[in-house]
Amino acid sequence: MARYLLKRVLGALVVLLVLSAVVYLIFYALPGNPAQLVCGPKTCQADQLHRIEVGLGLDQPIWLQYWHFLVGIVAGRTYSGGPEVIHCAAPCLGYSYQTGEPVTGLLLDRLPVSLSLIVGGFVIWVTVGVALGVLSALRRGRAVDRIATGLTLAGNSTPVFLVGLLLLIVFCVYLRWLPFPGYQALTVNPLLWAQNLILPWVALSVVSAAVYTRLTRTSMLETLSEDHIRTFRAYGLPERRVIGRHALRGALTPLITIGTIDLATSLTGTTLTESLFGLPGLGQLLVSSVRNIDLPVVVGVTLLAGAVIVVANAAADVLYSVADRRVALA
Amino acid sequence: MTTEALAADEIGPPAPVPASTGARAVWRKLRRERAAMVGLAVVVLLILVAVAAPLLTAIEGQDYTTYHDTLLNSARGGVPTGDLGGIGGAHWLGVEPQTGRDLFARVVYGARVSLAVAISATVLQLLIGLAVGLTAGLAGRIADGVLSRFTDLILAFPSLIFSIALLGIVPQSFPRPVLLVLVLALFGWAGTARIARGQALTLKTRDYVAAARLAGGGGFRLARREILPGLAAPVITYAALMVPGNIIAEAGLSFLGVGINPPTPSWGQMLSAATTWFGGDPMYVFVPGVLLFVTVLSFTLLGDGLRNALDPRSTNLSRRAE
């Protein structure tokens, strides 16, 4: 088991390294003047450009730049070349000349918003999705199944921003039950925090629960037709127990992998929701930094997202092998 | 000997008739799925509308770029005059707020863009995915190892983030729809590759493939005659379900402002503009919104129906009671 963990961790690190290299290279090796891009959409003055060039080491070969970048993640980095020296503490994911902030700081600022959105939403959409899926499987072909099927189909076919828009129209304009959402930190006022996040959560859930419903239903139906379910029925176990103890376990285990990775991809997949509801999360940060072509921030956000996915993949594998002993480990 | 052998062979039940063998059988099965047929009809209709966009707008007598300020009520901030966003004989679906552009024309041309991008992206994803997946499945363990790692890497990329970033960084001189197709394809082929590889590995172990190897002929002959036909079913199903995914993806990217650039219309882009108008002119949300929804739904129904027709054993969404 420990050996398997080690192997997975090493593998994840390798992928992360490759990912970071690819990301860095793509963005900094593009045609055009990276210094100008980093500086911003407005035309910059020569000394400003010079400062950026020296600070980022843009005159050096690209692999050396990349190397400094990597070192910076582990040990912090100093940007020289201007009137003052900028210190960027570890883990340094870059420095945004446009906003004058270290990238890591920007990311940490936005993180709680995105996390609130995702974790809250995740709990809702997984619970609803799985419950509907189990119900559909158990009442196959009946009303519940058809309704769930229809809802799932509709949910899958609608982009999240459309659902969000419709929710806004219904709840904020016509019914006026809720004010237009902003963002209130959890620590400041939990009630307001939740109230502002309800619509985004519901929007996300409508779209995301669908996948779980479909998967759970299929998984449940498959498990119910397996031999060991027949064995326990043949030994007189009440149906309640057969399903609750034996069928559910088998049906839900495959969802672990999906769930873990879903959670990870959601971190940045909520860009659309954030954009629609004006929530200052990581996704919004990315969009605005893309608009302004703030390269260091773009690189930072992309790397963070990639890292989360890689880690989640490895975690999913490990979790799954714990849940299902049959999976051969190393 | 013939008749005796035949008669004696009747002991034991005849083998059950399995899934489809041939396009005609598939079509027959598909016809029985009502939901899928509705989906198919709508899809065909939409494609026709998209193709005939210039003709339709000519009939209406409008185009998608002309501003019609006179139809807007500037006192209320640029909202169209008239009910339902200004629907009337001259403008079949009304006009856009703020710009006064004909909504029907924009929506119909938007269909063109969205469908073209989505379908092209799907085709490209299929081609790349098949090539990678088949090679991984058939060309030996080393090739499989390398290509699978590569596929995993692509899957590990945060595709939305990366797409946004890429689309934002690449200069505007590069034709936008082409760029969109490339970006969508770049991150979307991995699913097909996985399926193709999985199927190739499974089919490789079938005895009839071994028999084909014993018959002689090279690796390509084998892949073409034995493996590829076996892939048709899962790949077609997956493709039919990829199109709606690509439509939503393009809509999302355009919504964020990194997709199709104005003045070329795109449903996602229109919805993005509609966010500021959902209070004043909800029609501007509904028209592209409903169209987007209906398009995606139809492709999904068609895809589900195809999956059923190609493999009656699958349990899925739109299946009715057994």
Place this chain on the structure above:
Amino acid sequence: MSTGKTSAAVGTESTVDTPVVSVADLSIEFPGVRAVDGLSFELAPGAALGIVGESGSGKSATALALLGLHHGTGARVSGRITVAGTEVTAATPEQVRRLRGATAAMVFQDPMSALDPYFSVGSQIAEVYRLHTGATKQAARSRAIEVLDHVGIPDAARRAGDFPHQFSGGQRQRALIAMALACEPRLLIADEPTTALDVTVQAQILDLLHQLRAETGMALLLVTHDLGVIAGTVDDVLVMQHGRSVERGPVGRVLAAPEHPYTRDLLAAVPRIDAPRQLSLADRPTTPDPLVRLVDVRQDFPAGHGLLPGRRRTVAAVDGVTLDVRRGETLGVVGESGSGKTTLARMMVRLLRPTGGRVEFDGTDIGQLPDRRLAPYRRDLQMVFQDPISALNPRRTVGESVADPLRAAGIRDERRIRDTVRDWLSRVGLDPDRYDAYPHEFSGGQRQRIGIARALVRSPRLVVCDEPVSALDVSTQAQVIELLAELRAELDLTLVFVAHDLAVVRQVSDRVAVMHHGRLVELADAETVYTDPQQTYTRELIAAVPVLDPALAAERRAERAALRAAG
């Protein structure tokens, strides 16, 4: 002995004489087919009844109906079934549930999937025990260990905490039997309990059942297609065909002197290991000149992953085998699962490249040739496969499947191809006009014939048959073997016949090679291998083969016990 229950379904009288199973006029219908038609039989307490039939006979449907397991499968049951005093056909689901596992227990065919992979074996047995007896967790756990030990699982206390995938196939079946025993049932229903097991393991399980019956006095209902299995295990046998009972009687009488023509045909078709060999396929003069020579052939497969890419563990499926295949002979290769016989067969026709050693065909070493250079040999080396379902491409007509080798060889003349294929189709006993039919329109036996036609269409010199009849019913088996015999004689073929069924191999081979764990254990004339085996493993193997004479079966059981005690 009245218990005063008002429900008529639960029996109020239960004496020693009441049959433990009573079936009256049972009919089971599925949409479109009548699986069981007017079946009636009884099983006395402590007795053993075998229900025998081929596929489609309705035997499994009957077994499932006994415990009411047909609910939810779309089956319509009419007639009356009474098990241990409970009238299953009229009882409430609650009453039937109480019956299951406690009074009557069932053991199924495939031990691989019959247990829940997420819970330990001991906890599953304990769960069933607690359900029916209301015992404490402690008591249930002890009982689980007790029964596991009773069925012969070594180190039962520790093993009770292991998961199903940590047990071998035979041990899993023992565990299932243990679960069945936990509540001390009066009846054990076994539905093809050994079909998925190797012959030596099968013998162990059957011996176990025999022993348990002697110890606990429970009744046994054994459902199987294998006549040999019932000969040594049951008292009475019931033969079913197409849902009806065609013959019933004491097993000795039915097997020695069957009355119904179907039973007679069935018996005639079973290859016997204890009867004199028929001279149909074998015994043709052969030259000692080898057509194929295998020298120290090895096949390693990677197993598991080392931490570093350099070191990979391998497992040897074939571990240094040396043998000759003589021109014109039929060489039988026999072994259980994991013996490496299929791997060996595939190396002979170069579907696999040997990891080590030489494969010489007609003097030339073809072992390491790359695929392109093998082209000229493809004509002479052919194979007939086991599974009639996967052996033919379902999307291609059978004529095209048979024609494929011709096309691959570059023959373009459509006329010639068609004529050749039609000729071969009729030679294997099929109607040549069915060239354009699809595989699913044929039965299993017919599909095997098509596979044989495909293998022979270019007149090869060596044909390796990999379990060609294992997936077929007994009567169809005999026909296909007959066909192979005729063709061998006509075409002067060299055959390698790979199978796990010793009786079949004995019938068809000149010489027999016995394989075990990738090694060649014994190689000799067919007659010698079966009457005077030299190696211990061969002796065990032969002692495990079921025979059709109950008296002989009892002898061999004693023999097996002796071998076990000695080894």
